[in-house]
Each structure stands twice: as structure tokens, then as C-alpha cells.
Amino acid sequence: MINRFRVPDDREAEFGERMRAAIELLAGKPGCEAVDLVRNLDEPGLWALVGRWRDVGSYRRALNGYDSKMIIVPVLSLAIDEPSAYDEPQRVGENLPRIT
Template sequence: MLVISRFDVPETDGDGFLERARAALGAFAARPGFVRGRIGRSADVPTAWALTTEWESVGSFRRALSDFDVKVHASTLLAESSDEPSAFELMGSWDGPVETAGRTDRAVDADTTRVGERPVTRG
């Protein structure tokens, strides 16, 4: 699972944001299921930043969010991110010269059944 959070950070606050983002990555990195994380700033728009993390599964990311250190360092930072979709299934990747195909973990009824709903069964 890939989580991409984008931020609009005034240029004068960049150093402080970077410090906070590093603390957030440190808290995430200590959690089971964390694969990797990165902090980036746009080369074209210096106020645009991104924090990306990769996780073994949706569950490992969601469980990480309940950790105390993550709540202190990462959740407060993520609350400042742009209001847009941020969690994505990995459907493929290039790690160096090797392409890796992803597979979906979505349920077959994910487009018709929402969290907390029971699927309709006929019988």
C-alpha cells in the first residue's frame, strides 16, 4: 500500500516542516509493516511538499495510526495535508531495473459494498 500526502508549506516554514516530517517518518518506521518512506519538495514549486510511505498492507498502515508516537508525530502532520485521496494499492513498480507487478487486495464487491455493510446474499 502506498500513502501519498501532499502539503502546502510556506517557504519560511520549510525547515521546520522537514524536521516534523522526519519525526513522522521515524515514528512510522518503527511500526510493523512499514516498508519505506520519503519526504520530497517540488523542484518547481518550493511550497509543495509530499510525504510518501509504503506499507505491507492497508491493515498495517491503519494499525500504525493507533500507535502513541505516530499519533504525536505523524497524525498531527497528516492533519495538515491536502484534503484528497492519499491511500493507494500498489499495482506495479520499478525497483531499479526490475519491474514488479502488483496485485489487488480489494474484495470483489468493494465497489458495491461499503465498510460496515453486509453483502446481500440470495438463497
């Protein structure tokens, strides 16, 4: 998973605190292999939460439950609105557009 965030300078401390809590909770979820908060080198207001999961089901299940709904989901709602699930091409297979 890759979730990107635009964070104004005056909100950086609050963002960091909320992210630390979310990362701590995510890291303890079954199937979480790694989770990191990274900052863009060229655009300091651009951040990304990068997680590596055993499988997509583990990631989606990590968002269930009271603690996740109170800590993780509100943080993820601040993310830039774009797809966030990625995987290795050989595991994805033929990636056809979804019909809506």
C-alpha cells in the same frame, strides 16, 4: 500512502523537523517497507510524504498508539485534503465508488 503538503517558505524549517520525527516513527512501525519525504521539482512549496506498506492494515495500525497520535497524526493533519491510500491496480480489484 501519498500525503501532499503545501509549505510556505517561512515554515519550511519547522515542517522539516516535524516530518523527520514522523518519518523516524513511521519507519519503525511493523509493515513499513519505505517512507520518504519528497519535494516537487516544479513547485518547491509542494511536498509529499510517500510510504510503502506491506498492506493497508499495517498503515492504519501505524497511526494507533500514543506516540503516533502525538507525532504522526498532527503532521498528517497538515496534508492537503485528498485521498492518500494507493495500491497497485491488480491488488485493488474493481474500484467502485463508495456510497455515502
